[in-house]
Amino acid sequence: MLFNSLEFLLFLPIVFVLYWFVFKKSLRLQNLLVIVASYVFYGWWDWRFLFLIAFSTLLDFYVAQYIHTNRDDKKKAKYWLWVSIICNVGLLGFFKYYNFFIDSFVDAFATMGYQIKSVWTLRIILPVGISFYTFQTMSYSFDIYYKKLEPTRNFVAFAAFVAFFPQLVAGPIERASNLLGQINSRRTFTYAQASSGLQLILWGFFKKMVIADSLAPIVDDIFENYTDYPASTLILGVCLFSFQVYGDFSGYTDIAIGTAKLFGIELMSNFKFPNFSRNIAEYWQRWHISLSTWFRHYLYIPLGGSRVGKLKSIRNICIIFLVSGLWHGANWTFVFWGGLHALLYIPVFLMGRNRLYSDNVIGERTWLPTLTEIFQVLLTFSLVTFSRIFFRSPSISAAFDYIHRIATDFRYEPYVHPMGYRMLDFFILIGVFTLYEYLIRKDERSPFKFKYRAVRLLLYALVVLGILLFYDDGVNRSFIYFQF
Amino acid sequence: MKKFLLKSVLYIFLILLLLEGIVRALHLYTEDPPRFIDEYGVEKRVPEHTGYAVTGNRNQNFSEFHINKAGFNSHREFEPSKDKFEVALIGDSFIEGFHQDYTSSTAIRIEEKIPGIEVYKYGYAGYDFANQIHLVHAYRKDFELIDEIILYLNYENDLGRGQYEPNRARIDMLSSTLFKIRDNIKLLAYGSKIGIIEPLKKLAQGGNAFANTEGAYQTNTLSEEDEEAKKSAEDDKRIANFKRLIDFYGLDKSKTALLLDSRKTSPRFLDFLDENGIRYIDFAQSFATSKVSTNLIYDRHWNAHGRELISEEIADYIKSVRK
Numbered sequence: 001m002l003f004n005s006l007e008f009l010l011f012l013p014i015v016f017v018l019y020w021f022v023f024k025k026s027l028r029l030q031n032l033l034v035i036v037a038s039y040v041f042y043g044w045w046d047w048r049f050l051f052l053i054a055f056s057t058l059l060d061f062y063v064a065q066y067i068h069t070n071r072d073d074k075k076k077a078k079y080w081l082w083v084s085i086i087c088n089v090g091l092l093g094f095f096k097y098y099n100f101f102i103d104s105f106v107d108a109f110a111t112m113g114y115q116i117k118s119v120w121t122l123r124i125i126l127p128v129g130i131s132f133y134t135f136q137t138m139s140y141s142f143d144i145y146y147k148k149l150e151p152t153r154n155f156v157a158f159a160a161f162v163a164f165f166p167q168l169v170a171g172p173i174e175r176a177s178n179l180l181g182q183i184n185s186r187r188t189f190t191y192a193q194a195s196s197g198l199q200l201i202l203w204g205f206f207k208k209m210v211i212a213d214s215l216a217p218i219v220d221d222i223f224e225n226y227t228d229y230p231a232s233t234l235i236l237g238v239c240l241f242s243f244q245v246y247g248d249f250s251g252y253t254d255i256a257i258g259t260a261k262l263f264g265i266e267l268m269s270n271f272k273f274p275n276f277s278r279n280i281a282e283y284w285q286r287w288h289i290s291l292s293t294w295f296r297h298y299l300y301i302p303l304g305g306s307r308v309g310k311l312k313s314i315r316n317i318c319i320i321f322l323v324s325g326l327w328h329g330a331n332w333t334f335v336f337w338g339g340l341h342a343l344l345y346i347p348v349f350l351m352g353r354n355r356l357y358s359d360n361v362i363g364e365r366t367w368l369p370t371l372t373e374i375f376q377v378l379l380t381f382s383l384v385t386f387s388r389i390f391f392r393s394p395s396i397s398a399a400f401d402y403i404h405r406i407a408t409d410f411r412y413e414p415y416v417h418p419m420g421y422r423m424l425d426f427f428i429l430i431g432v433f434t435l436y437e438y439l440i441r442k443d444e445r446s447p448f449k450f451k452y453r454a455v456r457l458l459l460y461a462l463v464v465l466g467i468l469l470f471y472d473d474g475v476n477r478s479f480i481y482f483q484f
Numbered sequence: 485m486k487k488f489l490l491k492s493v494l495y496i497f498l499i500l501l502l503l504e505g506i507v508r509a510l511h512l513y514t515e516d517p518p519r520f521i522d523e524y525g526v527e528k529r530v531p532e533h534t535g536y537a538v539t540g541n542r543n544q545n546f547s548e549f550h551i552n553k554a555g556f557n558s559h560r561e562f563e564p565s566k567d568k569f570e571v572a573l574i575g576d577s578f579i580e581g582f583h584q585d586y587t588s589s590t591a592i593r594i595e596e597k598i599p600g601i602e603v604y605k606y607g608y609a610g611y612d613f614a615n616q617i618h619l620v621h622a623y624r625k626d627f628e629l630i631d632e633i634i635l636y637l638n639y640e641n642d643l644g645r646g647q648y649e650p651n652r653a654r655i656d657m658l659s660s661t662l663f664k665i666r667d668n669i670k671l672l673a674y675g676s677k678i679g680i681i682e683p684l685k686k687l688a689q690g691g692n693a694f695a696n697t698e699g700a701y702q703t704n705t706l707s708e709e710d711e712e713a714k715k716s717a718e719d720d721k722r723i724a725n726f727k728r729l730i731d732f733y734g735l736d737k738s739k740t741a742l743l744l745d746s747r748k749t750s751p752r753f754l755d756f757l758d759e760n761g762i763r764y765i766d767f768a769q770s771f772a773t774s775k776v777s778t779n780l781i782y783d784r785h786w787n788a789h790g791r792e793l794i795s796e797e798i799a800d801y802i803k804s805v806r807k
Contacts, residue, residue: 005683006683006684006687020485189485189488191485191487191488191491194488195488195491195492198492419781420781420782421544421781422542422544425542457495457498457499457502458502460495460499461498461499461502461503461506464499464503465503465506468503468512468541468674468675468678468680469512469541469542470541470542471541471678471679471680472541473678473679473680473682
């Protein structure tokens with residue numbers, strides 16, 4: 001079920017009413033409702049996928065018990081942790097990466113002169129959001145193993161934690177220590193939390209339906225027909241893709257966090273205005289935070305993190321960026337994209353500037369950013385946007401061809417929208433959006449934090465107006481990150 | 485919870501109120517002048533309405549219309565007489581021309597090319613050939629005075645029936661309270677125009693708004709012979725409908741011509757017209773060779789250039805018959 005669908009528009013109030021009015025008195029019933037609602041939400045795509053979630057839930061619930069039971073026997077505890085890793089990564093590997101590895105294997109042999117006919121590739125449907133919920137369940141087993149958490153004996157609560165529908169298919173990837181604790185305890189309805197949830201939902205819809213969906217046809221057109229366009233259009237295409245993917249994913253996240261708030265649950269922030277990052281390290285502290293945090297806790301730190309000497313630290317950085325790239329999809333373009341980010345991150349790390357901006361934002365104490373900050377933001381945005389050529393292209397060769405054309409066909413031609421729409425509308429939209437995000441840059445969870453009620457009301461109306469002005473019923477309304 | 489629910493309802497109401505104001509102020513909604521069926525059974529607009537037809541979410545195409553006393557969107561009143569040379573141009577939305585300012589219509593362009601003539605544009609969205617020929621018959625007193633009649637025929641769409649029956653169900657539906665509410669709440673009219681309330685509308689009408697129509701039914705691939713047979717059967721049906729209508733209402737071949745695009749018209753039908761001495765104006769060539777687009781961006785109606793080409797074709801034809 002998509003957030004931006006009529007189904008969800010009807011589904012959400014029904015679940016809300018049942019949750020707060022019918023099952024209010026019993027935490028267990030509330031959690032059971034969360035499970036049923038989540039399974040309906042997920043099964044709306046294909047009910048067969050539910051078996052995967054159920055399997056993942058059962059596996060980690062029991063594995064965690066075994067890890068805990070054997071907490072004094074390190075070897076046995078580790079054995080059970082590996083059971084969880086192998087099963088979860090195995091599921092992910094089979095559904096997401098099986099054909100990719102087979103094809104890569106065949107291609108590798110072909111480059112050495114051995115032609116192997118690929119007879120092992122299978123027709124596999126990629127279950128929506130599999131990378132998100134397998135990582136979430138694995139985090140539970142990790143936390144038990146590292147003794148950061150006691151395993152829950154409440155299977156209903158655990159199943160609700162794994163399947164919690166607002167963040168099931170595209171995160172934020174929650175850690176059990178945050179979400180499971182909330183699911184295990186009684187929730188109380190508060191006006192402030194619920195109204196802030198609605199605000200986030202509205203803002204998320206704006207980002208998705210106005211920014212992402214209206215730019216999608218332009219980006220698709222430019223990337224699909226890049227051989228017909230000059231450098232100016234190709235640069236435009238990838239810049240707009242930067243805004244599209246941000247609007248799409250952060251829009252989803254805002255709706256997810258807002259929806260969770262309506263049920264008395266606080267999810268972690270996943271985006272903190274990454275377009276205003278002043279270096280790559282800050283960018284990764286602001287973009288897809290839940291995934292970066294996951295990799296930091298469960299991969300980077302176990303590998304030694306940055307406490308193992310410069311060379312090993314660099315190795316660790318490379319590993320997490322390459323794995324993070326691969327996490328995004330079964331294509332070498334994502335691995336290359338991850339590698340490129342590692343290359344951009346390492347100099348910042350070596351200069352010791354990777355934590356420089358971790359607790360402040362651009363224009364921290366002033367209305368306007370300094371010229372240095374503007375330069376830093378533009379440079380970071382350009383580097384990130386450049387890397388997205390690999391993220392968006394169907395193959396590495398296509399990405400290089402795209403870059404080659406930018407470099408060699410350097411001329412300007414006005415771009416004509418595939419549907420003939422006035423491009424100025426979209427430039428104004430991006431400009432206004434960026435300015436507004438700058439205004440609210442200090443709090444990603446309060447997009448309408450203005451003192452006067454009338455101002456807020458006007459903003460709500462303008463946001464809905466924006467949705468109407470840029471609504472296109474012909475556009476594919478799915479979310480980009482669902483494929484991951 | 486009570487505060488939350490009450491405030492949510494209040495905020496939704498205030499937001500909708502604000503939006504209604506903005507939509508009105510920016511004229512984002514389109515106006516659809518009321519329709520009716522007159523005493524002759526002709527479906528048309530209620531006379532003497534002016535307003536603006538709007539296409540696209542952001543006023544991408546904004547044009548003024550004026551419904552004259554006869555009930556059609558036109559810059560002039562229809563007052564045929566023996567002293568003047570009048571041309572009647574009859575057709576669907578392409579002729580009605582809500583996608584253009586009424587002061588820049590095909591009719592005006594023809595008049596500019598042939599000084600002294602008057603062009604009466606009997607256009608109405610949804611008119612097929614049955615509507616058109618019935619109209620000529622119903623207003624025969626006027627049409628006896630009109631010197632040339634041009635019927636715009638979209639071959640694939642306009643010959644689906646061989647008998648005229650006014651669409652009373654549509655008129656009843658459009659004059660129902662529900663539609664009146666929709667037309668008066670401009671936000672609703674706007675939402676309806678851009679398709680955002682389409683799923684809700686389907687749901688309200690009892691349809692399955694969630695149905696995925698793709699794959700919900702099976703389609704068989706037709707072989708080339710089957711395709712040919714199907715096409716031939718459709719041609720038979722359309723030609724039979726055409727014959728039936730002209731037999732019933734009559735067609736004054738001496739002053740009537742069809743305006744058509746031969747690229748979208750069956751050669752069999754064109755042969756039929758030739759064999760029966762029915763004249764037609766074919767704009768296929770001028771559209772096909774045009775280096776500039778002939779259609780609007782936001783819908784498929786003719787743009788200013790398309791209308792210019794059409795008016796040239798019609799003007800040339802009129803000049804040739806006037807000789």
